[in-house]
Amino acid sequence: MKIAVCVKQTFDTEAKIVLKDGKISGDGINLIINPYDEVAVEEAIRIKEKQGGEVVVVCAGGDRATEAIRQALAMGADRGVHIKVNDPDVDEYARAVMLAEVLKEQGADLILCGHVAADDGSSQVPTRVAEILGLPHANVVTKLELGDGKAVCTREVDGGMEVMEVALPAVITCQVSLNEPRYPSMKGIMQAKKKPIANVDAVAVESKAKIIELALPAAKQAGKKIEGEPEDTGKQLAEWLLNEVKVEVKQ
């Protein structure tokens, strides 16, 4: 089975966001594979280990995106495609068009992605890619079983879980509870250096949604902080809940 995985390089989730000249500054920021995409990489490798095949990692991003691809290769993916995109503010529409263009050529049996990116939190790109490619999709998948040219997906929906079947090829987006991504081994890291990464230019496409202003949220002021015996502090907290927040107590 040929599996394509779309990964996005994002800021470390512990990174503090700083604005510089009205833009988000990447200075000194540790970059990682979007944690949800990392789960997609892991899932692809597990499928390959079980039934054979090839895992291709596709990443649209700037020069440093190579690091994200190398990490996926070190985990066990076979080769990478780096779509050169220098504008970090490219919107979801344009990003989907760029990825779809490359995925079309790859002709994978299965396309795996994270269901959301930890940076922009849009949850748009994989579903848009599926629409462009005319493929079925299943979002927010927590369990994936493949067989007979189809995928049986257990997925999170509002108010519960759903079991859904789609025919392959399909686009499937992963929730973090799907698996626990491995750390690359030393051997994997060494091997990754020799694995091929194809560099391609992004297809020319204009963004339709534009970021016109960035700001940092107003810092929340620390309020009261009390120490002491639990009998006293607990009582004060209860009083605050009742008198200030005006909570309703269910008996």
Place this chain on the structure above:
Amino acid sequence: MAKGTWVVVDQRDGKIRKVTFELLSEAQKYGDEVTAVVIGKGVEGLAPELGKYGADKVLVADDDIFAVYNTGAFVAQMAAMIKEYDPAVILFGHTTMGRDLAARLAQKLGVGMATDCIAAEISPGKGVFTRAIYAGKALAKVQVEGTPILATIRAGVMEVVESNKAGEVVKAAVAATAGDVYQNVKEFIPTISTRPELTEAEVVVSGGRGLKGPEGVKVIEELADLLGAAIGASRASVDSGWLGHEYQVGQTGKVVNPNLYIAAGISGAIQHLAGMSSSKYIAAINTDPEAPIFSVADFGVVGDLFKVIPVVVAELKK
């Protein structure tokens, strides 16, 4: 020329999610006719409820094919109705259904879109939406032009206001066919819980590393049930296996904005703070007086949650 605001109703088996009423209330501000769009099976009876919260009209697409949400049939139906009625703005809740439907529809229409928005300014042919990016560490204003303007809005940020509109039913021709369906939904397993959903709850009681184990979970559960609250978790307590990932609050979990957030035994890593610091009131209990959670807490107690929470519970019960 495109006109009117559509709110896509988020419902399952005739039960409407609260975010739909939030969007109907929000849509009143745009000064245009508001239409609630409901696609489902046996859903016409929802019209009065939708009218109560601001729907002038209720556009109903009712058919067996819509009995269970599936992207293909819903997108085909939406696209056909958009072509016929030409709305200017379409709002969805940023729920699993809303974002799934909106993303595929947006691409089919070839339009840009802003998702998970927390504020909206609509003018003719233009929408400017505020989005909390990096799980709330920064705010971006995103401009979308053209028609229709699509956006998904986060649950719990817009206020619900009753405005008692007509809710006049307009029956739409069913445009989706069996050929549009590419997802075969086999089963729905509802979450059995007496507690509210995390992203919709008015009160959230969350536990972190300080829970120390399943015993700690019981401690926060007792407080949560007393307050009618949802349970939340930090990454530490999820990674330790005490609570499932569906409870996780933060950049790799859910973003919540309840009226009250109680953080018990949570130090307040930046990725957790990002997911909850927009809560109206925050209380924190932690043994470490230097824990970052205190920097966002309105009321902080330095102490052991195993000792403090039982006192709070006893006091509240009085």
